[in-house]
Amino acid sequence: xxxxxxxxxxxxxxxxxxxxxxxxxxxxxxxxxxxxxxxxxxxxxxxxxxxxxxxxxxxxxxxxxxxxxxxxxxxxxxxxxxxxxxxxxxxxxxxxxxxxxxxxxxxxxxxxxxxx
Amino acid sequence: xxxxxxxxxxxxxxxxxxxxxxxxxxxxxxxxxxxxxxxxxxxxxxxxxxxxxxxxxxxxxxxxxxxxxxxxxxxxxxxxxxxxxxxxxxxxxxxxxxxxxxxxxxxxxxxxxx
Numbered sequence: 001x002x003x004x005x006x007x008x009x010x011x012x013x014x015x016x017x018x019x020x021x022x023x024x025x026x027x028x029x030x031x032x033x034x035x036x037x038x039x040x041x042x043x044x045x046x047x048x049x050x051x052x053x054x055x056x057x058x059x060x061x062x063x064x065x066x067x068x069x070x071x072x073x074x075x076x077x078x079x080x081x082x083x084x085x086x087x088x089x090x091x092x093x094x095x096x097x098x099x100x101x102x103x104x105x106x107x108x109x110x111x112x113x114x115x116x
Numbered sequence: 117x118x119x120x121x122x123x124x125x126x127x128x129x130x131x132x133x134x135x136x137x138x139x140x141x142x143x144x145x146x147x148x149x150x151x152x153x154x155x156x157x158x159x160x161x162x163x164x165x166x167x168x169x170x171x172x173x174x175x176x177x178x179x180x181x182x183x184x185x186x187x188x189x190x191x192x193x194x195x196x197x198x199x200x201x202x203x204x205x206x207x208x209x210x211x212x213x214x215x216x217x218x219x220x221x222x223x224x225x226x227x228x229x230x
Binding site: 033040045048059095105110 | 150160161162165215220221222223
């Protein structure tokens with residue numbers, strides 16, 4: 001049973017380019033969460049998605065960032081016109097269901113984004 | 117005041133000793149508490165979760181929760197060099213339906229030396 005799969009593992013972009021980060025949840029999981037980890041900081045929640053729906057995007061920056069989880073295929077976190085401050089590790093996590101107090105997140109290996 | 121606060125360390129203990137990691141949180145209505153371990157350059161890995169006041173033991177790990185004091189801790193008995201990692205405390209706040217929306221502390225770096 002494969003875990004949460006993220007790609008690419010490392011992504012280098014120049015300022016102003018677009019970054020696309022992909023996440024395939026664990027088999028049987030239909031809930032996807034994106035977190036960002038800046039250097040020397042803890043993980044920060046960005047967005048929560050189910051298939052074809054954004055449930056909670058309260059942690060997403062207002063501009064340049066978007067996320068989707070289509071009916072088919074992986075979840076995508078898209079960052080337009082990247083700036084150096086976007087350099088961070090982006091982690092995707094999935095869970096099997098929502099509504100349970102014992103909801104547990106399983107994290108992918110992350111995408112390290114470096115903006116030159 | 118940070119919502120979830122941890123001593124960033126580093127915490128250094130000798131092999132075989134008990135490592136004690138502490139975490140405080142500000143939201144009194146918080147429901148669930150998690151400890152994740154993160155090796156350098158790797159993904160966070162869930163090692164313990166606790167919802168009720170008191171202690172919860174799993175192998176060498178014991179999580180302790182005191183909701184009145186808004187305090188959660190993780191004890192690692194018989195510490196091994198392989199336990200050397202960053203330990204992240206995470207809290208799921210009350211309300212809402214985003215059950216995987218956790219607030220993380222900044223992590224405590226633990227070093228277990230032989």
